[in-house]
Amino acid sequence: MGQTMNNTLGFPILSMLIFLPLVGSAVILLMKRENEKAVKMVSLLVSIATFALSLLLFSNFDKSTHLMQFVERQEWIPSLNINYYLGLDGISVLFVLLATLVTILCVLISWESIKTKTKEFFISLLVMEGAMIGVFCSLDFMLFYIFWEAMLIPMYLLIGVWGGPNRVYAAVKFFLYTLVGSVLMLVGIIVLYFFAGRTFDILELMTKTYPYNMQLVLFWAFFAAFAVKVPMFPVHTWLPDAHTEAPTAGSVILAAVLIKMGAYGFLRFSMPLLPDASRAMTPVMLTLSVIAIIYGGIICLAQTDLKRLIAYSSVSHMGFVTLGIFALNTQGVEGGILQMLNHGVVTGALFLSVGIIYDRTHTRVIADYGGVASVMPLYASLFMVLTFASIGLPATNGFIGEFLILLGGFAANQWAGVLAASGIIIGAAYMLWLYQRVFFMATNPKVAGLQDVNMREVITLLPMIVLIFWIGIYPNVFLSFMHPSVQHLLERVNGRGATAVAENVMMQILK
Amino acid sequence: MVPLHWYLTLSAAVFMIGMFGFLTRRNIIIMFMSVELMLNAVNISLVSFSHYLQDLRGHVLVFFVITVAAAEAAIGLAIIISLFRNKQTAHVDEMNEMKG
């Protein structure tokens, strides 16, 4: 094809990444239900092994090219030209790493908090991991869709079985919301397939051009799926419920990986496949993004539930991501991708933290807290780091992402940039107010005497904290993964040579 | 010579009368008879088609229709009888344990 690079590792690493967790879950399936400890150990070992394996991606990734790497291709359904086709490029590679890392943390955080149906829980978790990795690796649209939909099952169970009091409503809402979006995308995929001459190969689909009207229709079909997942403004209401009711691990996966897939979908499919429509729809997308940023932020101000607040903050943060992506320039897109990673790390960690304290108090009502910092100083400091990463303080990862996004967004559309920038004020307001109400002020009797975080919990949070600073201080390690891929993507969307944002602006002004 | 249309119209009329009976009667047995009426209507048209096309296949079909009608009647009446054993009724509106 000339579009891919062969896998130089000598073994099918991506398949192994996908199937290792699935094999792990099969092993757990065969284990005795009573033997909870062993179930947990197996899931931990499997998740660590998967993560270790995924580190090979990190070290062996060739950052100098936009071509797909570690490619595997097997015939799957030859009569429909559907292939088992995997590969990674600079846009997707980091998310695989994130997914594998987050799973370990989810296993750890669930160690003691999951008390019923333990076996099923860890099976769901590992199946989830396999599906998530699959989504990011797929180079066949059908394969992608299968992983995409398959994720719904374990997630539905995670929310609905081990969630909070209103979990059933939340789980069903999550499922139906996303399903409705996805099925519309399915129709879009099929239409695309026939138009492009019967292929689901993403790389091949990208080489075709589609009539503008068709692009437009397909754009909205894809939008239905991706925007719900992100979630973008008018279709965001499943998120607060799902996040709030899900068990900690569920919220973490949801926040860290699952909702990234929407934005990833825009990057991987909507933009390169439908460049003209993407360009034409930019104003709409930017508007929705800005609304999400401000709307999600302001609504946080009135939240009384810890997890709900963070959930709405996700809406706001994901607004930044879509803003960056649809800025359609290097800074915006790279910032968007990085911010996806950041949001995964930060919000994931925030949910982990909330889970830690929820395990102790069993309440999510903010008013039940207060003065936790006096009782749990170490926990308070860790949470503080997360808070500021969420606010986007320089030296934390949030800043890098938001800055690049706002820069890109401002360059693309000044109004969008300016309005979105107001999000950083609102973000600071609700996060700090939250922090104050939970950690500062006089100690609430309800939290008096709580144990500070234990070693397991610190270990759970530590990787996230390290990433927060790592990305914040030396983001180039991560940004460098994406340069060629983003460049390539933008060339596809904007046409060759039109990607420069600011390089030539000065010259224009001087004229 | 009687035009074929007359037969066909007669057949249609009987068919519709049978259908009308089926749609309105409360007694299962009469509903059954209405179905038989409809089958007879079909037979009339088949026989007349056969006659006018100078072909015997219509008759063959009628033969089978009558056979099946007999079989259907046997089973139907058997069901009515077992229904009768459980509930002394032949009224269709009393058979509405299942609905919705």
Added chain:
Amino acid sequence: MLQQLFFGYYAFAIIILSLLVVTRSNPVHSVMWMLLLFFHIAGLYLFLNAEFIAAIQVIVYAGAILVLFLFVVLLLNLREELSLRQVAGSWPSAFFIVAGLFVVVTAALGSYVPGPVGAYSIAAVRSETHVKALGKLLYTEYLFPFEIASLVLLVAVVGAVVLAKRKLRS
């Protein structure tokens, strides 16, 4: 002309009898009217040179099926039956639907185009007798359906026995 008159009578009788069958409140009367109806239909078949069909119409329908009906009808408590409402559902709407169907179907019948004329002219059938001609057809060309018909009857027997047997065994 005579033929038309003949047909006119049969058609009139068949329709009236059909109506009587579906409208009588006494099921026994219905069965009786139906008996008469079947004879008329058989007559019509004769008129159409379908002697064998006319015969089985009388033998099977009138002789077997209707007797079966009558037998079942007699299980009913007729006195009670007569005092009850005979109509279920709403008959006017049924009437309009059926009438509508009649109208559209007869309208469509107007565009009937006769099919191909086959080899069994009336004369040919007469020369061979209807029974023989039909029998030949059934045992050669239609052997297969004929066999299936036997299975249908077998199922009917088995089914009727299973359903209506007095005692439960197991």
Added chain:
Amino acid sequence: MNSYALIPFLPLAAFVINILFGRKYLKENAHWVSILAVAGSWVLAVMALMDVLNGNKINFDLYTWMLSGGFKVSVGFLIDQLTVVMLIVVTTCSTLIHIYSVGYMHGDTGYYRFFSYLSLFTFSMLMLVMANNFLQLYFGWEGVGLCSYFLIGYYFDKKSASDAGKKAFIVNRFGDFGFGLGIFVVFLTFGTVYYEPVFSQASSLAEATYNFLGYDVHLMTLIALLLFCGSIGKSAQIPLHVWLPDAMEGPTPVSALIHAATMVTAGVFLVARCSPIFSLSETALMVVALTGAITSLFAATIGLVQNDLKRIIAYSTVSQLGYMFLACGVGAYTAGIFHLYTHAFFKALLFLCAGSVMHAMGGELDIQKMGNLKKYMPITYATMLIASFSISGIPGLAGFFSKDEILWMAYAGESPVGKFVWAIGTLVAFLTAFYSFRLIFLTFHGKFRGTHEQEHHLHESPKSMTIPLVLLCVGAVAAGWVGIPALIGENIGVHNYIAEFMKPVLGHPEGHGTHGEEMVVMLISIAVGLAGIGLAYFMYIIRPELPDRLAQQFQAVYRILFNKYYVDELYSFIIVRPAIWTAKNVLIGITDGHIIEAVVNGVPSAIAALSSGLRKIQTGLMQHYATIMATGILIIVAIMLLR
């Protein structure tokens, strides 16, 4: 790696060590790490000063921080004359205040925490002043904001403290909003965010216009004003001044270091740093000057009637910061920086003295409950008195020189609003002297008005506190001697060293006036200073009942001033409450609750209702089934035939 990179990183290392090991291992010894680190930075800063005095300019990149498309930014350091002045101010004040804190914070449960924050602050502030690009400046800018948040809310179990910290951070974010946009515009027009290329190319773009949000605006004005937004926030200028008085909830050393000497002056530093851009926009300069002038007057008037010891000083800080902006706004960046530099000493000293007083008074801050403290705390009294003289512009002291420079440049500079702001500045000088001495008189003179218990405990502070006081006092007296104006300097044979020193970076506009005028301006400023002191003496020593009577008489004015012009209430009313109200009643209540969720839940429940409705069709009655079948047939046949 250039060893000057250690200047910020030493405190950072101290922070890391303290935060990681402070709680368990260092405990009471935490201060050693921080003090050693900051002292090391000071030494390096002095070395840097020497280097710069030798004419070197240090500019190097440490590593590439961010690289995305055409956007590249490094962590890098620029040490020039402006930086080095700031370095000296920051490290000196920081060192002294670190030492002071050893005594002041003694026995506090969060001892290690306090010092780690201080170190982190020092790091951030140094990163801010040493940055060689806008983004790193922003990094430090936010970093100091963070530390300010931590330190204001240091006593986090107090609601007021945590409120104040939060408020400081959020209010600053409003400024940063503009600042960030400013950086965007800089990048989008210059293609870089490094100072050097930006400043060197600025003049070539002096006349350029930029389409901003649909309006064509003068590019330099736009950039300057957007950046100035950041300054307004950080330096607590109108309308974002509200956080600073509240920030006094933090421990006093913090108020001294962050909210007087260093952090709040970052805004002035920003304007000075960007002087090549500001100078190209008359409008921007005018805005800066007017903002500074109005703020200084505004804050000074509030300071007149406040009773909280630290708040008075805080308003004084706001007022003095306004002064600095006033200077920058009339093009006298050097004067502004000079005032920043002197102000750091005397204001830090004022705060530390206040801290000393609090220390003695057991945390009491109401000056109405003090009095006659000079008897118990002579060193504190003496140093505070000197600081107050300095701020009131008593000749020979540090404040006199810088303030005079500003007033003269305002009067004689090229700024169209120069005369106006001069007038205001002079008025403020009077007010400043008045409230400073109101403070002195109420606190140290007269009768003690507190409780007996308090009186019993009154004592001079420990050495670790008084020594920094004395050292800062030296600064408050002598710091101004590097900038003695030519008018006086000629006679005694000294130059205006600082002006010459700063000239390569900030330029040095000459005042357009005669020596005579200059003399008159100077005398007026001395006179108003003395008048202020005199009035204070009259009102609080000679006729102590007068203030109350005046307050009674001008009740409306008094109440407005006492309530700080109701700005906090105004903001609460137009921003905070509407935002929360909107969130509760519009977003949750209407859009999310009644529109989106109504659709989301409404569609399923509509389908469910349809479902139970349709169930009724399935009556269980065969006739109905058959009727529906027949109807279906009829409809299909009819449609197909009538088609």
Added chain:
Amino acid sequence: MPIAMPNLTPVMPELVMTCAAIIMLMAELVIKRKETLGFLSIVSAALISYLLLGSAGTTFGGMFVSDGYSSFFKLIFMANLVLTVLISPQYLHTMRINFGEYYALILFATLGMMLMASAADIIVLYLGLELMALSTYVLAGFIRYDMKSNEAAMKYLLLGAFASAILLYGTSLIYGLTGTTNLKDIAEYITNNGLAENPLLMVSMIFFAVAFSFKIAAAPFHMWAPDAYEGAPTPITAFMSVGPKAAGFAVLGRVFLVAFGSVRADWSLVLVPIAILTMAVGNILALSQTNIKRMLAYSSIAHAGYMLLGIIAGTPAGISSVLNYMFIYAFMNIGAFAIVIMLRTEGFAGEEIGDYAGLAKTHPAAAALMLVFMFSLTGIPPMAGFMGKFYLFMAAVNAGYTWLVIIAVLFSAISAYFYLRIVMLMYMKEPAGATLLNTSPGIGLALAITVSAVIFIGILPAKILGLAQIAVSSF
């Protein structure tokens, strides 16, 4: 007149089935353990499946055709037969209706379906249909002492006879128009004589469409289905929801594509609203059901709606997607019914949806299997149900019915709601009491087969799809 012995190879499977059924009837008299009969049925099914391989050909003067299409359907019938037989014994025991005729009737019904699938003549079609229908009526009413079962049989029979009459009326019209009942000849005659525009042909076609819609339970001719499904013995419900439906699709496909091939535009116009209405009615009404059998009945209605899409598409891909879907549907649906049967114990119907509450706690394995079937029915990958729907939608889109596919996917999203409700009850609610499960090796085997088929086909669908495509190529 010499009577030539017809070629019996193509009808070999049917002959074996007939023999098996008759043997079953006789063996019933001597064999006490009725499970043995079940075993025999399975053996004969296996034999028939084997015979299907070499059965291609046309015989009986073109009335009977054995091609890939029919063979594929017969394969479905065999799967249906085997699975039904596997899940039956336990239930028959519990309900005390363990008669040998049961198996014979199932075999007869299956024979009827096989004849339908192979019918190339309307007479054979009609007789096969009646053979199947009569056997199924009896099976539906098999629990003689149960009013619900009687009622189901009665409604099924009466409405079935009504539909048969309509079919016959259509047949008589087409016979009158073309003088033949052979499907190929009909098609030929229509094209040769330009009958395509004839209104009477249209009426005839509509009557056929209605009768077949009745068999596949398509709205608005579906109304017997929920009642009959609910009342019939559960294994028979499973049997009915797959077999007659598949047979209905087999004849629908053959009659419409062969005989009415030249009026495709017209019949797709008829079938499109039926398909939409079917999906709507099935999915929407299933939402508010409280009886799981009834819910599955509506679900099977809805699935018929999806499958109609393939017929409407009318392309080889469309037809093969119908075959494929039917095949998958057989496994997932019977699998679900197997669980329903397991819940039925002495004195406890276990048919209320609420009875599933907490099943995951009391019987995790059963719950997990039910979960797989429910998600498969919803059409969530990697279950086979998704693949089935996917091919259907592909075919429909390719045939230009994108808008119809959009409607279909939206309805399938709605369907998620009621399937998920079962999963929700099993996993997210606490059990009301100790639920007993009525397990048997047969059910275990059936579940093993169905669940592995559902997952295997879901993950590696190429083989089965290839088979379906080959099956259609010989059409």
